[in-house]
Amino acid sequence: MPETLLEAVGVTKRFGDDTVLDHVNLTVNKGDIVCLLGPSGAGKTTLLRCLNHLEKPNSGAVFLDDELLGYRRVGDSLMELPPRLIARQRQRIGMVFQSFNLFPHMSALENVIEAPTRIARVPKAEAVAYARELLDSVGLLHKADSMPHELSGGQQQRVAIARALAMRPEVVLFDEPTSALDPEFVGEVLQVMQKLAEQGTTMVIVTHEIGFAREVSARAVFMEKGRILEEGTVESLTDSPRHERTRDFFAKVL
Amino acid sequence: MPETLLEAVGVTKRFGDDTVLDHVNLTVNKGDIVCLLGPSGAGKTTLLRCLNHLEKPNSGAVFLDDELLGYRRVGDSLMELPPRLIARQRQRIGMVFQSFNLFPHMSALENVIEAPTRIARVPKAEAVAYARELLDSVGLLHKADSMPHELSGGQQQRVAIARALAMRPEVVLFDEPTSALDPEFVGEVLQVMQKLAEQGTTMVIVTHEIGFAREVSARAVFMEKGRILEEGTVESLTDSPRHERTRDFFAKVL
Amino acid sequence: GCASTASEAAEESIVPAADQGALLDSVPEEFADGITVATQADIAPLTYTTDEGDVVGFDQDLLAAISDVLGVEITVEPVTFENLILGLESGTYDFVGDTTIKNERLEKYDMLSYLTSSYSVATLASAPALGDDVTALCGTSMGVVTGELISDYVQTAIDPECEAAGLEPVGLTEYKDFASNVLAVQSENVEGMIVDTMTFGYFQSGDAGADFAFNGPSRMTLSDSGYSFLQTQEQVLAPVIQEALTLLVSDGVYAELLDKYGLTESGIEGDPVLNPEATI
Amino acid sequence: MAVLETGTTDAKRLALAELNTRPRPAYGRYVAATVAVVAAALFIWSLAINEAVDWSIVGRYLFNKRILDGVVVTIQITALSLLLGFSSGLVIALMRLSDSRILQTLATVWVWFFRAVPVLVILILVNNIALLYPELGIGLPGLPMIIGVDTNAVISPFLAAVVAFGANEGAYASEIFRASIKSVPTGQFEAAKALGMGSTRMYWRIVLPQAMRIAVPPLSNNTINMLKNTSLVSYIGVSDLLYTAQSIYAQNYEVIALLLVACLWYLLLVSILSVAQSMIERRLGFDRKKKQKAVLSSEVTSNA
């Protein structure tokens, strides 16, 4: 039986009167590559953000291994943990944003070693060595000392991936990592992600790159209006969708 | 013989020691749809910006109809015109940016009527009537009073197109109008542009959307390292490129 | 403060009818249309503003009397110290009041004394009594107003005596103005203050000063204070004002005004002297 | 709700998932707030019953005619100086941002000079300019004037005050404008130019309305500062609010009571300004997306 790493159970999220996530269940096993697909506004980003407590669900629970993420049970409700403990849980989860969000005042290398040296208190030399290894694996060792604004979009995103990996997270979340990139640079980022996939990294990816999803044989999860409509292999969803909305969607983006 | 509307002759642009445009010649006839293609850093944006004097060439000339754009001859060099005259020339050229650049403090309608009422001094009622017509034609009449941040990327870009058309320009320049958009919204913007093409609007477009270029039977111009490498129909470039670089490029983006 | 005509300020002339305009003939041609004088604002009882906004005080009344005697209008402007000096030098004012007479200053200005300035020690009435000898101040903490002669005097005259007697020197703190000294004493930041006798006398006669008392050496007289005129060759105004003042002293108006403001003990002895020899 | 089969979810997990979540009660914050409120109340109470403060005198002078005149002077000088200061500050900021070396240098020197020199000095110099230049006019130094007027006839103390505070404020405001104009994205400049706008219109309609969002808080700091600094005009014989209070206590020695009178007026004036400030901020906050704001504030809290 596969080992469950991250699991959302009955996650519901409202913004005002808008129910953006409606009792969503999602299981991510160790080594899984899960692709979240769906039209704009479906709640993909919100779900992803719930998976590392950047967004706080109104009800429902997220489990990291066997730990409840961000909450503990008090009476008959879930009370938020103190920020210190949430921060510790987040260290086990990496995240890569659509707009990179590199720290603009730090060089590429500094971006990568920031968390290990400051949070995990890894000795500097060790952190630098590992950061250089990571930068090398995303093909950017030669840019280690460049500032983010000196890098192209694709390069920035690759540094962001290296940064997310620096804390040796057990799972990495990606929110449309290539959609802010010029087409020429999309390939280089997908290539890095493919490499991660091959190394067995557990990943949850919001993406519109169906080709990529297919190639890494990801498990595809199709969302619409705050619910998971269907899931399966990419092929099963594109070729024999069970719902009309799924069919419509793939007709549009393919 | 087709009527020449916009013409770049021997345009050269250097940034420091970098020669970004190297004696580029480009003719845009009335009714033409010209797509500028090429890898990142080729100088596409720079060329487009030279076409409305947002970038000042180091040598070479741009002609709008029979007028020299942005300069007049003084002795044996070209001296820049006073800002007032340049502004007047620019009113004949519309521009749509990759990042929309809507004015965030004005509603959609206000964005569109800003130039006609303030610069061309069109009576307000008249400007509003035309702006509503334009917003209608991009399918956003119902969003006339929305602020830019209340609109999706695709909607913002469609407002930006309406804004560029509000001064009834003779030619419209587009710099990667869809590359900052989520895939779902790309279609709606291309559709608006296709409509413009059908109405015979003269357009120069930097884009990576080869499919779109083919559909509007644009004249394709392939740039590399600051030069125009080849031009022709989209089919001729993709199917039988004369240069290896052209082939490489299309292999990558198609 | 707004400029006022001196004769307006004194509601009713106190100059005997016989003297009014007595000196009109000796006033130089150039001043016949009027004279502009500046005094320092906000030092009661010399010049201060009433709750109704009227500028009054000994200076104002004395200048009104001079105006009456001369038969020439005198416009008085209460200003800050800076403008007093700069206005005199730039010719904005024909002469200025409230300046302390020092030998060094006599080189540059003609000075006519009309008051003696003396310093007294004051504390809260509840404070233990200090002796009358200046050595009683040794080792105490005292407030003074910045820039006044008393600081120099304490350092050059009193401190050496303390040292000679084997005592600590006087602990001086300089505060910006008289009111700041009062506060410092009230909140016991200092034990007492060495201040202008006139000012303290006026203060003590009011409600707020009831808790205070003279205590220790009083009326340490260091110099006169008076009017300053710019010293230029053709300066002809000073003798005329001296003449007017002499007249007012002789017919008792001066003494009357001193009495009105409780300044009798600060009046000058005898006739006013132009450019008196100062002690400092 | 159709729950899809997703593998490992066991009964215990399902039970937890039924529960509503609630935010962490911010105990520390409650304690801090309580302590602060109690401290404030004690402070106000102890002031109210304090014998050293004679509230009857405060009441008597609060609407005293001289005090009211002082309030008017304070408002007049502040308003006029701000007008001069903000407009000159804007020009200087544009000079500093220009690519002309000469203009940059001139503006930098101007800012350096007027930031450095105390207002008091400018005030005294301008008011006594007759001392330095008995006649104002056109001409070369050393030669007779071509056209000249008596300096004292031209410069009134009020004018001197406005010039001095205006020049000072201009130097400070220019720094604020500079920073805020620099924060407007380049794309906005380009979009305006591409529409065929001239520079003046571009600045007035597009750039400044956006720059103002960042400029308003520090500019209102400056405004409030000036409101209080006008008491320096007492040096040139003009009485504003604070100085009137001082001049009254110079006579009746009720220092604390009169300072409290001044304070109450300043509190009123600053309250009006603060309300105006937040109204302007709200009007200018056109692009502060709800979403962004929500995220930001939740970040900040967890720190407090």
Added chain:
Amino acid sequence: MAVLETGTTDAKRLALAELNTRPRPAYGRYVAATVAVVAAALFIWSLAINEAVDWSIVGRYLFNKRILDGVVVTIQITALSLLLGFSSGLVIALMRLSDSRILQTLATVWVWFFRAVPVLVILILVNNIALLYPELGIGLPGLPMIIGVDTNAVISPFLAAVVAFGANEGAYASEIFRASIKSVPTGQFEAAKALGMGSTRMYWRIVLPQAMRIAVPPLSNNTINMLKNTSLVSYIGVSDLLYTAQSIYAQNYEVIALLLVACLWYLLLVSILSVAQSMIERRLGFDRKKKQKAVLSSEVTSNA
């Protein structure tokens, strides 16, 4: 260079295309600059030869011991008050940005109060706090103190000055911090949290270094302002630079000369601060892309 055949280009156009372009000579700018430089030169010269200014006295007092002491006091009070002001301002800004209503209100009231009340008043009240509260200690008003100390033993004038200026500066600085923290993109907060940073580290390492870019110009305005405002300490028996100059001219009547002495010192101090400011700005200007800067400055010029 291989010129592709592109249709209509005729000989006349080709001839023009051979020519180099040159920017428009900025005549207006040259004239303005010349006028300004000449005016500045005339002003300086007329001051230098002016009889009303006795430069020998300026020289004599420039390094006078009392003046130097005043400079030291000015620097000390400014430095300490800034430390207190900036740190309290930061805390207040975070409170105002928090989503706790109570903290927001408290912070707003604090800012309102300390922006409104003149420093002079705070200064006098703090220094004379013994008048209001002869003993400081823990206890309830009306009841005997539990632990009490003599107030005057605790509050020295210097401490009072630092507290008063610090509290005042804190209120102003908090507004600046608030605006600048709000200008940091949300994504930066999220990236930091996603890495597992706690709030404190997030602020120190990520948010504040970025907020500082916008905060530095107004904060250095404040610093310079305080440098000059310290002359108020004369009310509580401390002499700073400006006040020392005033108290010297009260004796020797050399008003202009001594104000110039003070000015020269302020110019020096502000120059040092300005250099520091631009060094900090340059260090913090990490993401001011060359490209963006070039575009911006060319926009600005054409306006000037």
